[in-house]
Amino acid sequence: MSRGVQVRETIELLCKIFKDNGMSGVEAEALRKAKFDKSDVCFPLWRLLFEMISFCQHGLMNSSIFTSFAHMKTEDQVMYVKKEMQKRGYLSRVFATLPTDMSTGSRELMLALAWLLNKEDIISKFMENRASPMDDDVVSLYESQGQVGLYFQSVESEEGWSQPALGDKQQSPAQRVQQMLVLNTKLKMSLRLLHSSQHEYATLTHRIHNSTYGVSLSPNMNHLTTMQVQMLRHPQHMKRVLSLLEQDSTRLEHLMQWDEKETLFWEWMESVLELKLQHVREGGDSAGADSDSVNTNTCATRTVFLEVPPTIGSDIAESRRNLMNMILHYESAIERLEDLWATKRSTVSEWELDKLLGDINTEISQLQSCLGQAPKENTVPPPGRPRLTLVKNKGGSRAPVKVSNAVAATSHGRDSAEESTVSVHDEIGRLQQEADMLEKELKDMRRDCLHKLNRIVSASPNTVCIMPPQLRKLCR
Amino acid sequence: MSIITLQLGQCGNQVGGQLFNAVMDDLHASPLAVNVPPRQNSDYIQESKETFFSEQKNSSVPVARAVMVDMETKAITQTMMEAKKSGRWLYPDKQQLHQKRGSGNNWAHGYCLHGPEVRESILEMVQQEAEKCDRLGGFLSLLSLAGGTGSGVGAYATEMLREEFPQAFMVNQVVWPYKTGEVIVQNYNAVLTLSHLYQTADAIVVMENDELHKICSQLLGIKRISFLDINRVICHKLTSFLQPAQQTHSTFTSSTQDLGWKLQHLVPHPEHKLLTIRNIPQVSERSMEFSTFQWTGLLKHLRQMLIASAYMEEGIDWRVKAVQTPRGSSPYDRSLAASLILRGKDLTSADPGVFKDPALFPSWMSPEMSFSVSTQPRAFYGYEKSASLISNSRSATRPLDHILDKAWNMFASRAYVHQYVRRGLSEEDFLDAFVTLEQVVSSYSNL
Numbered sequence: 076m077s078r079g080v081q082v083r084e085t086i087e088l089l090c091k092i093f094k095d096n097g098m099s100g101v102e103a104e105a106l107r108k109a110k111f112d113k114s115d116v117c118f119p120l121w122r123l124l125f126e127m128i129s130f131c132q133h134g135l136m137n138s139s140i141f142t143s144f145a146h147m148k149t150e151d152q153v154m155y156v157k158k159e160m161q162k163r164g165y166l167s168r169v170f171a172t173l174p175t176d177m178s179t180g181s182r183e184l185m186l187a188l189a190w191l192l193n194k195e196d197i198i199s200k201f202m203e204n205r206a207s208p209m210d211d212d213v214v215s216l217y218e219s220q221g222q223v224g225l226y227f228q229s230v231e232s233e234e235g236w237s238q239p240a241l242g243d244k245q246q247s248p249a250q251r252v253q254q255m256l257v258l259n260t261k262l263k264m265s266l267r268l269l270h271s272s273q274h275e276y277a278t279l280t281h282r283i284h285n286s287t288y289g290v291s292l293s294p295n296m297n298h299l300t301t302m303q304v305q306m307l308r309h310p311q312h313m314k315r316v317l318s319l320l321e322q323d324s325t326r327l328e329h330l331m332q333w334d335e336k337e338t339l340f341w342e343w344m345e346s347v348l349e350l351k352l353q354h355v356r357e358g359g360d361s362a363g364a365d366s367d368s369v370n371t372n373t374c375a376t377r378t379v380f381l382e383v384p385p386t387i388g389s390d391i392a393e394s395r396r397n398l399m400n401m402i403l404h405y406e407s408a409i410e411r412l413e414d415l416w417a418t419k420r421s422t423v424s425e426w427e428l429d430k431l432l433g434d435i436n437t438e439i440s441q442l443q444s445c446l447g448q449a450p451k452e453n454t455v456p457p458p459g460r461p462r463l464t465l466v467k468n469k470g471g472s473r474a475p476v477k478v479s480n481a482v483a484a485t486s487h488g489r490d491s492a493e494e495s496t497v498s499v500h501d502e503i504g505r506l507q508q509e510a511d512m513l514e515k516e517l518k519d520m521r522r523d524c525l526h527k528l529n530r531i532v533s534a535s536p537n538t539v540c541i542m543p544p545q546l547r548k549l550c551r
Numbered sequence: 552m553s554i555i556t557l558q559l560g561q562c563g564n565q566v567g568g569q570l571f572n573a574v575m576d577d578l579h580a581s582p583l584a585v586n587v588p589p590r591q592n593s594d595y596i597q598e599s600k601e602t603f604f605s606e607q608k609n610s611s612v613p614v615a616r617a618v619m620v621d622m623e624t625k626a627i628t629q630t631m632m633e634a635k636k637s638g639r640w641l642y643p644d645k646q647q648l649h650q651k652r653g654s655g656n657n658w659a660h661g662y663c664l665h666g667p668e669v670r671e672s673i674l675e676m677v678q679q680e681a682e683k684c685d686r687l688g689g690f691l692s693l694l695s696l697a698g699g700t701g702s703g704v705g706a707y708a709t710e711m712l713r714e715e716f717p718q719a720f721m722v723n724q725v726v727w728p729y730k731t732g733e734v735i736v737q738n739y740n741a742v743l744t745l746s747h748l749y750q751t752a753d754a755i756v757v758m759e760n761d762e763l764h765k766i767c768s769q770l771l772g773i774k775r776i777s778f779l780d781i782n783r784v785i786c787h788k789l790t791s792f793l794q795p796a797q798q799t800h801s802t803f804t805s806s807t808q809d810l811g812w813k814l815q816h817l818v819p820h821p822e823h824k825l826l827t828i829r830n831i832p833q834v835s836e837r838s839m840e841f842s843t844f845q846w847t848g849l850l851k852h853l854r855q856m857l858i859a860s861a862y863m864e865e866g867i868d869w870r871v872k873a874v875q876t877p878r879g880s881s882p883y884d885r886s887l888a889a890s891l892i893l894r895g896k897d898l899t900s901a902d903p904g905v906f907k908d909p910a911l912f913p914s915w916m917s918p919e920m921s922f923s924v925s926t927q928p929r930a931f932y933g934y935e936k937s938a939s940l941i942s943n944s945r946s947a948t949r950p951l952d953h954i955l956d957k958a959w960n961m962f963a964s965r966a967y968v969h970q971y972v973r974r975g976l977s978e979e980d981f982l983d984a985f986v987t988l989e990q991v992v993s994s995y996s997n998l
Contacts, residue, residue, distance in 0.1 A: 250915040257819040257916065264753075264815035270718045271811070275686035541986055543750065 083107075085339045088332055095326040096201045097136030098126045109181035110347045112354075117177045120184040124191065125152060128159045131195045135204060150175045165190055182351055189344045202330050552688035552809050554602050554793070555680045556617040559708060560701020561626040562726055563693040564619055566782050568630035570693070571615045573786040574603050575639045577794060577931065586896050586930045595929050598795045598808070604640060605683045613640050616683070618676045619647040620708065622654050622665060622700045646676045654699030658740040661703015662747075663975030669704070670711055677712065688810040689720030691793075692752075694744075697728035697737035702744035713751040720811045723752045724789065727759040727950045736967050738958035739981075745951070746984035749991065754818045756792075756826045757947045758785050762862040769865055772835040787932065788828040791939040796892045796925035816888060816923050817943050822994040823887045825947035829856050830939045831864055844936050846893075846901035853891075853940050854905045858883040860946035873910045885998045886911060886944035888921045895936035898926045913998050948995045955988055 087103040094100045101123050105116040122144065129140045144152065153175045160170065170187055173180040191197070246254075280301060287299040299307075306313055525542075532540040558567035578596045585592055604613035615634070619627050619642065627649050631642050648669055654660040681687055690712055694701035709723060725748070728737045748755055763784050767776045771784075795808050818824050831853050834842055852864045859871040871883050889911075893901050903924050912921040931937050962968065962981055972978070 246915060253820065253913070254915045256821060260819045260821055261815050264720070264811060264819075267718045267720065268809060268811045268815070271686055271688070271809075278685055541990070543987070 081336075081339055082343050085336045085343070088329060088336060089340060092198070092201065092326075092329050092333055093123065095322075095329055096130075096204070098123060098130070099141070106185065109185040110343075110350065112180075112182040114179045114181060116181045117179065117184060120181055120188065121152060121156060121177055124156050124160075124184065124188060127188070127191055127195075127197060128156065130197065130200070131191075134200075149177060153177065160187060160191070163191070163194060165194075182347065185347055186344075186351070189341075189347075198330060198333060202327070552602060552686050553605070553616055553684035554688050554691050554810060555677065555684070556603075556615070557677070557690055557692040557708060557712075558617055558619045558621075558630075559692060559694040559705040560621055560698050561623070562695035562698065562778075563701050563705070564621055564626040564630050565778060566693045566724070566726070566785055567617055567619070568633055569779075569782040569786045570789055571603060571617070571634065571640055572637065573783070573790045574599060574794070575637070577790060579639065580930075580933070584930060584933065586935070587928050592929065595795055595927075602688065602793070602795075605643075607641075612638075614643045615640055616680055617642060617646065618673065618680060619649075620669065620673060620700075620704060621649050622652055622661075622704070624649045624651065643680075646680065648672050648676065654703060656697070656699040656734050656736060656740070657970055657974060658699060658703040658706075658736075658743045659971040659974035659976045661699045661701075661705075662707050662743075663703075665700070665704050666707030666711075670707075673708055674711065674715060677715075681716070687716075687719060689722060689753075689814075690716075692721065692723045694723065695726040695728065696741035696744050697726075697732055697734050699740065702740045706744050706747035709748055709751045720814050721752045722754045722756060722810065722814070723748050724756040724758065724785075726785070727757065727761075727954075729760045729764070730950075730953065732760075736961075736970070738954050738961060739967065739971065741954050742958045742984050742988060743976075743981070746987040749824060749987060752824065753814050754826050755824050756789070756828065757950075758788070758828075759862075759950050766833060766863055770833045770835070770863055772837070784833075787833075788830055788939070791830055791892065791894070791931060791937070792828055792941055794927070794931070796894065796927035798923060798925050813890060813941075817890055817941060818888075820887055822991065823943050823998075825951075825991075825995075826941055826943055827862075827947050828939060828941050829853060829862055830937065831856070832934060832937060833863070839933060844934075846897065846936060846938075849936060849938050850901065850903060850905055853938055857886065857889070857906075857940060857942055857944065858911070860884045860944075860949065873908060875910070881910075884945045885913065886921070886942045887913065887916065887998060889940060889942040889944070890923050890925065892925045892927070892939050892941070893936075894927045894929065894931040894938070895934065896928065896930070897936065898928060901926075901936075901938075945995045945998060948992050951988060952992055955985065955992070959985060 083103065086106050090101050090103045090106070099119075099122060101119050105119050108116045109120060125144055126136070126140060130136055133140070147155070153173070157171060157173075165187060167183070167187070169180075170183050173183060283301050283304055284298045287304060288297060290299055291297050292299060292303055306316065528540065532538055556567055556570065558564045578599055582589060582592060587595070600613060603616060605616055607614050619630070621627050627647050631647070634640060634642050650665075650669075654665060677690075692705060692709060694705035696702050705723070709721060712719070712721060725745070728734065728741065734740070745755070760781065763781045764776060766784055767773045767780045771780070773780050792813075793810070797808065817826060831849050832842065832844055852867065855867050855869060855871070856862065856864065858873050859868040861867045873883050875881050889906065891903055891906060893903075903922075906922050907918050909918045912918055962985070968978065968981070971981075
């Protein structure tokens with residue numbers, strides 16, 4: 076069956092894609108066995124799910140993901156995956172009842188995998204993760220990733236750097252205050268170090284851009300980037316970069332092929348789902364009915380993993396009561412409104428109707444947000460590192476120009492008119508304004524705190540408050 | 552990483568001259584004596600040069616990153632002459648500020664009168680130096696506490712630099728005067744300077760003239776001790792702290808040699824900023840040929856020096872132990888944080904475990920956070936093994952205590968206060984200063 080062959084190819088392509096992007100490999104055979112619910116392929120599927128979830132959370136595959144997976148016990152791994160899937164909305168009861176020793180349930184896992192693939196649009200995320208080092212200013216792109224892994228390992232394995240006993244009950248408040256002071260100052264000093272590093276980075280980059288002005292390897296800039304200069308100085312590194320780029324292009328090729336063959340995969344998944352439903356209809360729980368007493372659907376003998384707050388029973392009862400009270404309360408108001416509505420209907424104009432509709436819509440959306448739908452996780456995207464490009468004006472004065480990295484990544488290859496370039500001076504002005512505003516806020520907050528402190532001190536008879544002279548000026 | 556040195560007053564300028572001399576001596580040490588392969592040697596030299604000197608465009612003689620300030624001309628011209636004579640380094644032109652009037656050993660004269668006058672010029676000179684640096688590691692100010700210029704103008708300059716460079720790290724190296732000092736009002740000067748420095752500087756490295764004198768006479772065997780010898784000892788200590796050394800557990804080697812990194816380890820608490828440096832061994836040149844040292848012995852002595860508040864390896868009180876009395880008070884010297892720098896060969900045999908004793912540090916700091924070790928295989932100052940311990944400990948407050956007492960006694964009878972009030976201070980400023988320093992002494996005693 077050529078169709079069967081095509082399906083097989085598609086599945087193999089998917090496995091290749093997973094491997095390309097750093098996940099531990101899954102055999103195509105394993106995925107197909109999962110369709111038929113074979114039990115020996117459960118472990119690789121759990122592992123793959125774990126890695127996909129970690130990928131979604133962190134944005135890239137890291138050696139720490141593998142080490143943390145290896146360190147977790149089987150139960151913990153299963154619990155973690157179940158919890159994360161539920162957080163993302165996969166509320167399948169059967170999935171939640173899969174056994175924690177990873178013995179059965181590969182078909183369910185396959186379904187969960189496909190669901191996650193689609194929901195989090197992992198393929199697109201893979202696509203965004205490409206590297207194009209030659210246009211970057213950061214030279215140690217590949218070396219630093221390895222070092223970062225090493226740093227984490229050394230920090231964990233060292234006996235030192237265990238945190239001081241924060242929150243240790245034996246510490247008196249005075250000691251806790253001292254600890255907080257220490258950590259605060261350390262933080263401030265680290266920020267200063269960061270500041271000087273950034274300063275150094277900008278100075279050195281400017282120097283390189285300046286000295287290579289006039290020569291360029293790409294149409295958007297008029298000078299070489301740091302990376303390009305590094306390559307020119309050490310041509311032996313070019314081989315390595317070349318091999319990395321080749322890897323990258325094969326990865327992208329696979330992703331493009333996937334684009335074309337995707338539909339086959341989803342049709343195959345439909346067949347998996349069909350098979351499962353068929354199985355269920357034939358009377359057996361697809362998770363395997365081992366125990367004799369599974370005659371019930373209440374899963375009394377199986378543990379369902381679902382994270383609910385412990386007060387859910389009382390919460391539900393209370394909400395019900397509140398709802399009933401509200402209905403009773405507003406019943407009379409509702410009747411009046413209905414009468415009004417009947418009388419108004421005959422006399423209302425179309426324009427008024429539209430306006431009313433608009434108002435109602437806005438109110439509804441406001442109330443909806445107040446109802447507290449599941450709060451989205453605080454996924455503030457990390458601010459893209461600005462890319463610095465040197466542009467010399469015709470007047471001879473230099474105006475280094477800033478390109479926002481996020482925009483540059485997506486508009487790579489398109490014309491540069493779409494990139495948002497900002498002159499550094501404007502950017503500095505804008506940041507200065509923000510800084511001034513924050514400073515004012517800080518001063519106000521400080522003054523409030525000082526007033527509170529003064530009130531407390533004047534209230535307690537046996538204390539004397541000695542303020543450092545700088546703060547005294549603020550108080551006046 | 553570059554450090555800009557600010558030399559203030561007569562003492563500051565002399566110490567500064569010696570400091571750059573000492574660095575140059577270290578860098579020009581014979582390659583055979585240093586114990587490391589040439590490539591490592593040249594890396595070390597490169598790094599150290601980058602920290603303290605900048606390159607000149609026309610000649611190969613490196614130029615110190617220093618700004619010199621004094622109200623009299625003698626010290627500055629002398630120091631510059633000596634630098635030129637050595638032929639190995641120079642002071643930059645036009646980075647000196649000197650006037651003819653002097654400050655008369657009056658802190659108020661320096662702070663209230665001279666300070667604002669010279670503010671613009673000092674700032675400009677410092678900005679020029681800062682622009683030459685790729686990466687400004689911090690400022691090192693050298694001053695003495697007794698005089699008028701170093702202390703008064705020094706306090707003013709530190710405040711001014713803090714306003715202009717809020718992100719920079721500032722280390723002040725101060726010299727306590729002799730207990731039986733020559734200047735009557737040295738206690739007032741010391742108290743006022745220190746209280747002002749405490750607000751603005753990040754760390755204050757304290758050197759006592761009395762202790763340095765003892766080191767010179769007992770360890771180094773110098774008969775007639777001049778300020779030159781004392782300054783040499785000061786610079787020995789400073790260079791052992793500031794010269795490159797790597798932290799053992801780190802992959803980010805360059806950033807841990809930053810002054811800022813060292814400071815965030817040593818002075819993480821805003822109330823504890825006083826640092827002391829202890830070196831071991833310190834022997835005269837004559838005995839250096841005949842002495843060999845072992846790491847275990849050196850480290851044991853160093854630890855006892857720390858606990859018993861000693862600054863020399865002779866005359867240490869070995870009876871002091873790191874044990875609390877049954878009532879809970881600790882009769883030994885506790886530290887907030889300490890940093891050990893080992894220089895020399897056989898570093899693997901050196902075991903700093905004696906310092907990782909939780910009794911030495913307060914209970915709310917974990918011993919790992921309070922103690923760090925850096926190593927440098929290149930031999931230092933001709934010693935095949937040398938160690939220096941920089942600690943933020945109670946011993947720094949002993950001289951402070953004495954001086955506070957004396958100054959308070961004088962203030963109680965308002966002796967000489969009118970000299971200060973006439974120049975712009977008020978009695979409230981005095982009181983503020985006393986209060987700040989009492990607070991410092993009490994927080995150290997609570998360690």
